[in-house]
Amino acid sequence: MHSEQENNSFPAEFLERMKEMLGEEYPAFFESLGQERQQSFRINTGKTGVSEFLQQTDWKLKPVPWCETGFYYGKEIRPGKHPYHNAGVYYIQEPSAMVPAECLKAQPGDIILDLCAAPGGKSTQIAAAMKGEGILICNEIHPARAKILSENIERMGIKNALVLNETPEQLAEHFSVCFDKIMVDAPCSGEGMFRKNEEAGNEWSLDNVKLCADRQDGILDCAYEMLRPGGRMVYSTCTFAPEEDEGSVHRFLERHPDCQIAEGIDSEGFIHDKEGCIRLFPHKIEGEGHFAAVITKAGEGYGGFGLTEKGIKEKDCPEYLSFVKENLKEKPQGALLKFGEQLYLMPEGFPALKGLKVLRPGLHLGTLKKNRFEPSHALALAMQPQEAFHVAMLSSGSQEIRQYLMGQTFSWGGEKGWYLICVDGYSIGWGKLAGGIMKNHYPKGLRMVDII
Ligand SMILES: C[S@@+](CC[C@H](N)C(=O)[O-])C[C@H]1O[C@@H](n2cnc3c(N)ncnc32)[C@H](O)[C@@H]1O
Numbered sequence: 221m222h223s224e225q226e227n228n229s230f231p232a233e234f235l236e237r238m239k240e241m242l243g244e245e246y247p248a249f250f251e252s253l254g255q256e257r258q259q260s261f262r263i264n265t266g267k268t269g270v271s272e273f274l275q276q277t278d279w280k281l282k283p284v285p286w287c288e289t290g291f292y293y294g295k296e297i298r299p300g301k302h303p304y305h306n307a308g309v310y311y312i313q314e315p316s317a318m319v320p321a322e323c324l325k326a327q328p329g330d331i332i333l334d335l336c337a338a339p340g341g342k343s344t345q346i347a348a349a350m351k352g353e354g355i356l357i358c359n360e361i362h363p364a365r366a367k368i369l370s371e372n373i374e375r376m377g378i379k380n381a382l383v384l385n386e387t388p389e390q391l392a393e394h395f396s397v398c399f400d401k402i403m404v405d406a407p408c409s410g411e412g413m414f415r416k417n418e419e420a421g422n423e424w425s426l427d428n429v430k431l432c433a434d435r436q437d438g439i440l441d442c443a444y445e446m447l448r449p450g451g452r453m454v455y456s457t458c459t460f461a462p463e464e465d466e467g468s469v470h471r472f473l474e475r476h477p478d479c480q481i482a483e484g485i486d487s488e489g490f491i492h493d494k495e496g497c498i499r500l501f502p503h504k505i506e507g508e509g510h511f512a513a514v515i516t517k518a519g520e521g522y523g524g525f526g527l528t529e530k531g532i533k534e535k536d537c538p539e540y541l542s543f544v545k546e547n548l549k550e551k552p553q554g555a556l557l558k559f560g561e562q563l564y565l566m567p568e569g570f571p572a573l574k575g576l577k578v579l580r581p582g583l584h585l586g587t588l589k590k591n592r593f594e595p596s597h598a599l600a601l602a603m604q605p606q607e608a609f610h611v612a613m614l615s616s617g618s619q620e621i622r623q624y625l626m627g628q629t630f631s632w633g634g635e636k637g638w639y640l641i642c643v644d645g646y647s648i649g650w651g652k653l654a655g656g657i658m659k660n661h662y663p664k665g666l667r668m669v670d671i672i
Pocket residue numbers: 317335336337338339340341342343360361362365387388405406407408435439
């Protein structure tokens with residue numbers, strides 16, 4: 221049993237509010253704050269099947285009850301240091317944080333916006349459900365966080381996502397009633413993560429709770445503008461503060477009477493209030509504190525963009541076409557877009573990008589250099605081994621994969637040229653073979669010093 225003294229890193233006013241909210245359940249909640257948090261990841265079904273992955277490893281994993289692809293792992297496993305992480309085979313994500321994207325019920329073909337998306341937990345979960353069909357716009361207001369978001373979209377091999385760095389207001393001006401579904405995982409006071417991130421408690425104040433609630437009102441109003449009639453939106457936070465949870469939802473419904481709360485998902489230990497909002501408490505489930513509400517907009521409509529990108533003609537990129545002919549069994553489908561030397565592939569129906577801060581306009585194919593094409597790391601990660609002519613299939617325990625991820629060359633036999641480097645069947649990057657030596661094309665910024 222933990223005393224209040226032992227938990228003195230939690231602000232007293234926060235604990236008082238929780239006592240008032242939870243009544244006789246408060247001691248159980250308080251004890252849970254002193255317990256260790258759960259670790260989990262979500263298997264990337266864009267790269268592998270759940271049962272296929274479970275057969276491949278001897279890791280002791282326990283299913284997360286509310287997410288078919290989510291699994292708890294123990295301390296003996298360090299998934300972030302394993303080559304599978306670099307190959308985007310899973311995304312390390314807190315178990316409760318898997319709930320909002322499950323509630324969104326993304327389908328292949330949907331036009332979806334993730335408005336507050338970095339570092340990309342929910343975006344990558346939504347993308348997996350979309351199975352590469354439809355359009356996912358991932359937006360993040362802070363430039364440095366938007367970059368991390370873009371890297372995670374790349375690592376997970378997602379082809380149909382656009383990464384933007386805009387304010388919700390600027391997006392709302394651009395994308396009036398365009399989206400079938402919107403995820404609003406709002407910035408909040410983070411009370412549910414105090415156990416995960418001890419420092420978060422130091423920044424807590426009632427004034428900040430109010431500030432967050434005001435900001436959430438503004439973000440939700442922008443999301444409303446962008447949701448098509450008949451569309452579905454999930455609002456979520458990782459705080460217990462009622463002003464930011466049910467409060468934000470109620471104020472929103474008052475301002476927008478054509479919206480209502482709809483059903484989310486259920487699991488043992490989930491608390492549903494009478495309106496249908498979902499609350500997760502760490503003493504009720506194996507996960508941190510979270511809140512989610514599904515909101516639908518009345519009416520009917522279609523998602524999509526009035527103005528779309530047309531792309532450039534293939535014949536204007538001969539270097540790319542020869543790369544495709546020599547190295548890929550099939551030409552990737554979609555329209556080509558050129559930004560300076562950089563070539564991207566966009567799925568059909570991508571919105572016009574003029575006036576937007578774009579970090580990633582679709583799948584980065586590579587760089588058009590003078591008389592040659594250099595494939596991008598993103599292209600490697602978005603490919604399956606059977607799509608390339610030359611593959612270097614390495615095992616996760618091999619010396620070669622260690623050398624590769626550390627940025628070194630390794631010996632290999634075969635014809636010279638580009639090789640898709642794979643680990644246990646998962647693409648992880650490019651190498652270029654010449655004279656029996658595989659030259660390393662693993663991005664410098666991603667190279668590792670500590671691998672298991
Ligand atoms: C809870 S986090 C998002 C986590 C993310 N959805 C995930 O699953 O990985 C909230 C995000 O909102 C961003 N944010 C902060 N202020 C914002 C604002 N005024 N409008 C929109 N987003 C904001 C933060 O930078 C942060 O990345």
